[in-house]
Amino acid sequence: MKTCSSEDNRQRGGGDGLAQHVTVYSNHRPAALGLLAALPRMRISPLVVVLSAILLVLIVPPALFLLNVSLHETRPDGAFGAFTLRYYRGLFSERLFLSSLRNTLIYAFGSAAIAIAIGTAQALIVERTNTPGRKLAFFAAIISLGVPHILYVVAWLLLLGRAGPVNDAIQVLLRREQAIDVYSLWGMALIEGIGFVPLTFLLMSAVLRSMDASFEEAAIMAGAKPARAFWAVTLRMATPALCALALLFFARAFESFEVPALVGLAGNINVFTTTIYQAMHRTGMPSYGEAGAYSICLVGIVTVLLVWQSRLSRHAHRYQTITGKGFRPRIIDLGAWRYFTAAILVALFLVVTVIPVAMLVFTSFQPFYEGVSVAALARSSFENYRVLLGPGSFRDSITNTLILGAATATIVVPFTALCAWLVVRRVPGAALLDHLATLPLVFPALILSVAFLDVFVNMPVPLYGTVISVIIASSVRYMPFGMRYAYTGALQIHPDLESAATISGAPLGSLFRRIVLPLLAASLVSAWLVVFLLSVQVVALPLLLVGPGSEVMAVTLFELWQNGQVTELASMGVVWIALMTVVSTIFYMLTRHRQIVA
Amino acid sequence: MTLAAGAMALSVTAATAARAQDILLSTAPDREQTIVDGARKEAQVVLYSAMIVNQALRPLTDAFMKKYPFVKMTFWRGDTEEIVDKLSAEERAHNVVADVVEGTGVGDLAVNAGLTQPYDTPLVAAMPERYRDPRGRWTYTRISYFSIAYNTRLVPPDQAPKTYDALLDPRWQGKLAWRVGTASGAPLFITAIRLSRGEDKAAAYLRKLAAQKMINFGSGSARTLVDRVIAGEFPIALNIFAHHPLISKAKGAPVDSQLIDPVPSTAGTMVVPKGVRHPFAAMLLVDFILSREGQQILADADYFPARSDVAPKDMLAAVIPARAGVPELFLSPDRLNQNTESSEKIFEDLFQ
Numbered sequence: 001m002k003t004c005s006s007e008d009n010r011q012r013g014g015g016d017g018l019a020q021h022v023t024v025y026s027n028h029r030p031a032a033l034g035l036l037a038a039l040p041r042m043r044i045s046p047l048v049v050v051l052s053a054i055l056l057v058l059i060v061p062p063a064l065f066l067l068n069v070s071l072h073e074t075r076p077d078g079a080f081g082a083f084t085l086r087y088y089r090g091l092f093s094e095r096l097f098l099s100s101l102r103n104t105l106i107y108a109f110g111s112a113a114i115a116i117a118i119g120t121a122q123a124l125i126v127e128r129t130n131t132p133g134r135k136l137a138f139f140a141a142i143i144s145l146g147v148p149h150i151l152y153v154v155a156w157l158l159l160l161g162r163a164g165p166v167n168d169a170i171q172v173l174l175r176r177e178q179a180i181d182v183y184s185l186w187g188m189a190l191i192e193g194i195g196f197v198p199l200t201f202l203l204m205s206a207v208l209r210s211m212d213a214s215f216e217e218a219a220i221m222a223g224a225k226p227a228r229a230f231w232a233v234t235l236r237m238a239t240p241a242l243c244a245l246a247l248l249f250f251a252r253a254f255e256s257f258e259v260p261a262l263v264g265l266a267g268n269i270n271v272f273t274t275t276i277y278q279a280m281h282r283t284g285m286p287s288y289g290e291a292g293a294y295s296i297c298l299v300g301i302v303t304v305l306l307v308w309q310s311r312l313s314r315h316a317h318r319y320q321t322i323t324g325k326g327f328r329p330r331i332i333d334l335g336a337w338r339y340f341t342a343a344i345l346v347a348l349f350l351v352v353t354v355i356p357v358a359m360l361v362f363t364s365f366q367p368f369y370e371g372v373s374v375a376a377l378a379r380s381s382f383e384n385y386r387v388l389l390g391p392g393s394f395r396d397s398i399t400n401t402l403i404l405g406a407a408t409a410t411i412v413v414p415f416t417a418l419c420a421w422l423v424v425r426r427v428p429g430a431a432l433l434d435h436l437a438t439l440p441l442v443f444p445a446l447i448l449s450v451a452f453l454d455v456f457v458n459m460p461v462p463l464y465g466t467v468i469s470v471i472i473a474s475s476v477r478y479m480p481f482g483m484r485y486a487y488t489g490a491l492q493i494h495p496d497l498e499s500a501a502t503i504s505g506a507p508l509g510s511l512f513r514r515i516v517l518p519l520l521a522a523s524l525v526s527a528w529l530v531v532f533l534l535s536v537q538v539v540a541l542p543l544l545l546v547g548p549g550s551e552v553m554a555v556t557l558f559e560l561w562q563n564g565q566v567t568e569l570a571s572m573g574v575v576w577i578a579l580m581t582v583v584s585t586i587f588y589m590l591t592r593h594r595q596i597v598a
Numbered sequence: 599m600t601l602a603a604g605a606m607a608l609s610v611t612a613a614t615a616a617r618a619q620d621i622l623l624s625t626a627p628d629r630e631q632t633i634v635d636g637a638r639k640e641a642q643v644v645l646y647s648a649m650i651v652n653q654a655l656r657p658l659t660d661a662f663m664k665k666y667p668f669v670k671m672t673f674w675r676g677d678t679e680e681i682v683d684k685l686s687a688e689e690r691a692h693n694v695v696a697d698v699v700e701g702t703g704v705g706d707l708a709v710n711a712g713l714t715q716p717y718d719t720p721l722v723a724a725m726p727e728r729y730r731d732p733r734g735r736w737t738y739t740r741i742s743y744f745s746i747a748y749n750t751r752l753v754p755p756d757q758a759p760k761t762y763d764a765l766l767d768p769r770w771q772g773k774l775a776w777r778v779g780t781a782s783g784a785p786l787f788i789t790a791i792r793l794s795r796g797e798d799k800a801a802a803y804l805r806k807l808a809a810q811k812m813i814n815f816g817s818g819s820a821r822t823l824v825d826r827v828i829a830g831e832f833p834i835a836l837n838i839f840a841h842h843p844l845i846s847k848a849k850g851a852p853v854d855s856q857l858i859d860p861v862p863s864t865a866g867t868m869v870v871p872k873g874v875r876h877p878f879a880a881m882l883l884v885d886f887i888l889s890r891e892g893q894q895i896l897a898d899a900d901y902f903p904a905r906s907d908v909a910p911k912d913m914l915a916a917v918i919p920a921r922a923g924v925p926e927l928f929l930s931p932d933r934l935n936q937n938t939e940s941s942e943k944i945f946e947d948l949f950q
Contacts, residue, residue, distance in 0.1 A: 095950075096950065161829060161831065162829055162830045162831045163829035163830055163831075183831070261817065262817060265815075265816035265817035266815060266816070266817035266818075266826070266831075268813060268814040268815070268816070274816075278779055278816065280683070281677075281679050281680060281683060281779055286683050368849070368851075369825075369829075370828070370829065370851070371829075453687065456691055457687045457690040457691040458690065458691075459691065460692070462691055462692050462693030463691070463693070464687060464688065464690075464691030464693050465687075465688060465691065465693050465695050466693070544687075547674065547684065547688070547695045548644050548646075548672050548673070548674040548695055548696075549644075549672065549695065551674075559675070559676075561818070562817065562818040562819065562822065563650070563651055563675055563818065563819055563821065563822065564818060564819060564821045564822035564825045565651060565652065566825075
């Protein structure tokens with residue numbers, strides 16, 4: 001058993017930065033193992049086999065289809081033709097590939113830099129200073145997680161577009177005719193970067209909080225000024241975590257779709273995801289082969305980035321001393337300057353959340369959008385809301401989205417809870433489960449959409465164009481997220497209780513149902529809410545899968561933008577934000593109670 | 599179980615296919631009553647169309663459901679290419695959601711891909727000869743004229759380009775936007791130049807146009823592009839639907855439409871997909887869209903009806919080539935699609 005667990009450790013090394021925790025808990029004898037030892041001597045538990053099979057059935061077909069379309073001609077009726085490498089050759093001989101790659105790199109680097117610079121500064125103020133009201137920043141960040149990314153993008157385009165208030169102000173103040181052009185690479189990086197400030201802030205806060213303050217204190221005892229101690233010790237210690245975070249955001253920008261589609265396509269700037277999207281929407285028949293080849297390339301790049309990221313974050317833990325002793329990081333007394341930092345926090349809240357949402361609210365009352373002015377304000381009416389709340393596809397879209405979110409979360413959370421528990425308890429073969437459930441991370445949402453489209457249109461059962469098809473795809477997509485939450489939760493449960501149940505003769509099923517699930521309940525509710533919030537707001541995943549009758553929110557918003565119905569989009573966005581604020585507030589209450597976030 | 603369900607779905611489809619064909623091609627004297635009765639049982643109809651939601655699809659749906667309250671009509675709007683992609687995916691997935699499909703050039707694309715079935719309706723008789731398909735593959739719904747849109751604050755009307763050659767003026771460098779990724783965008787413009795000037799002269803012209811650093815707009819419909827011109831994002835947009843700027847101009851927006859000799863024109867067509875799920879309701883909707891009543895709704899929504907007995911709005915007279923005295927270049931769906939691929943190739947070579 002000893003050999004098995006150390007082998008486990010090696011295998012899961014590349015996992016998710018939580019590997020370190022495993023060693024912390026590794027001297028506990030897993031109860032389920034003892035139970036399974038009573039079963040006939042098998043190397044792999046049958047439960048693990050069943051769960052792995054389910055995961056394989058979900059993940060392998062789309063991946064295989066993707067590879068196949070990139071290597072075969074596609075006939076007009078959708079069947080595969082002769083084997084070909086021409087799509088890959090086409091990739092490297094085309095100018096579009098190089099310009100997409102170059103744009104993607106600049107965009108990803110720019111947005112990661114902006115998100116990390118602002119998010120880290122905010123985390124430092126909140127975690128390490130005595131700024132008044134700093135804890136409210138958590139609430140603000142969580143609330144903003146409920147606002148779909150596409151609405152942020154739209155709001156920023158309205159704000160920074162040529163007819164928007166920012167350009168108006170520049171023209172009035174500087175008397176310059178040539179104002180800023182948001183449909184550019186820097187515009188893309190800025191919008192994506194600001195959109196990810198809340199998440200960077202939450203992640204950086206967690207990093208800062210888990211750092212041992214004793215090194216910094218030692219430096220100060222040795223005569224260093226606080227600023228120098230912070231610079232030379234704290235920041236240095238946080239560097240690997242920062243780099244890991246940067247890589248994570250870098251990878252995310254590579255796979256993002258909303259900003260490239262709304263900002264990039266309008267400014268003739270192609271990145272990988274939009275090139276794939278355009279290959280699927282060619283004049284004439286879509287070029288599945290080209291989309292497939294680009295997709296495989298993108299999956300390759302994201303995989304490299306994520307593996308590198310997980311290596312880095314594994315090393316990041318080496319810089320820390322994880323001990324049982326309680327420590328509180330030093331809080332720096334800023335004196336009167338603390339009002340200045342409070343002002344910074346307020347300004348960030350305004351820029352990241354209040355102003356974009358206010359812009360949407362303003363637009364939602366307009367008959368048509370032509371910038372912000374007194375005349376425009378006079379035109380305000382409830383007309384858009386009347387259309388929105390009347391019968392028709394908007395209501396269907398909202399209902400479908402709620403079904404999608406709830407179903408995805410309800411499938412993902414119990415499933416990953418079981419997987420995570422088996423992994424934590426080191427049931428033989430469970431490491432495979434961990435790898436399989438984390439694998440979908442390397443598939444960007446748009447690519448899963450392309451791949452699942454291929455699967456569904458070739459299935460004998462008519463699933464294409466139904467909400468069920470989107471639920472399946474998004475269950476796969478969010479499996480890794482559920483896994484992470486459940487894993488952290490399962491780590492916190494001491495195996496003694498399970499041992500007691502085993503000794504009393506409880507079978508594995510009721511052990512999991514009656515002991516593990518109730519203990520996991522709190523983290524599972526958080527996981528449920530996170531998966532819900534994420535799955536309802538992504539555009540790229542359902543984009544190619546939905547049809548009339550199965551529209552979901554995010555796609556409807558995207559289509560409204562494409563069709564130029566900005567004011568209706570805004571009113572739908574406002575209603576949706578109101579709904580999601582309720583969900584994210586519940587999430588905040590739960591997590592705060594459990595001290596995960598604040 | 600999955601296989602059994604699949605086989606069942608397939609056999610049901612085969613049975614309904616034969617029945618659907620009878621309904622679609624029926625010329626029986628009681629055709630109208632049969633369709634209404636059948637549609638009542640089907641109770642549903644789905645339209646995929648490239649028409650603008652606020653202007654046309656919503657009023658059309660409201661009027662249809664007012665006349666036939668027992669049929670719930672839903673629509674989905676996409677550009678022609680998106681519509682054909684979606685239809686093709688639905689056919690392959692054996693889950694055809696669309697009952698009627700409409701768009702510019704949709705007819706030829708969908709017919710060539712083998713996605714449609716022929717149908718017959720007595721209402722075709724009301725169309726001018728030019729707007730009839732003798733093989734019953736599609737019907738014509740509306741006519742579109744293409745022009746350039748310009749922002750009147752950024753480009754004074756007397757300085758707006760009035761010929762194709764005027765677009766080559768260096769002052770417009772980096773200021774001309776056109777749509778990419780859709781046949782009615784850049785490829786249609788290129789096709790019109792090729793057909794009116796011949797290949798050699800067209801190639802020379804297009805090379806000069808490429809030097810103008812065209813803005814390739816890939817983020818929305820022609821209507822959206824005109825909205826961007828109104829917002830001042832782009833001073834001039836090529837090859838947009840000529841009536842869109844006029845509609846906005848009437849509401850006070852700083853935009854106008856300029857016809858250029860020759861004015862490319864196309865027609866919207868309507869097809870019925872293979873494996874249509876609600877054949878009765880589909881024919882009921884087809885008849886409604888082609889009826890005086892339906893065509894009047896399109897006219898009221900600022901489209902140019904295909905029927906000669908329904909007049910377009912007076913406000914739009916300025917962009918009807920015959921009335922404005924500018925020569926027209928009509929591109930039937932066949933003619934348009936024959937040239938689209940080669941024009942797309944020229945676009946990729948010169949402008950991408």
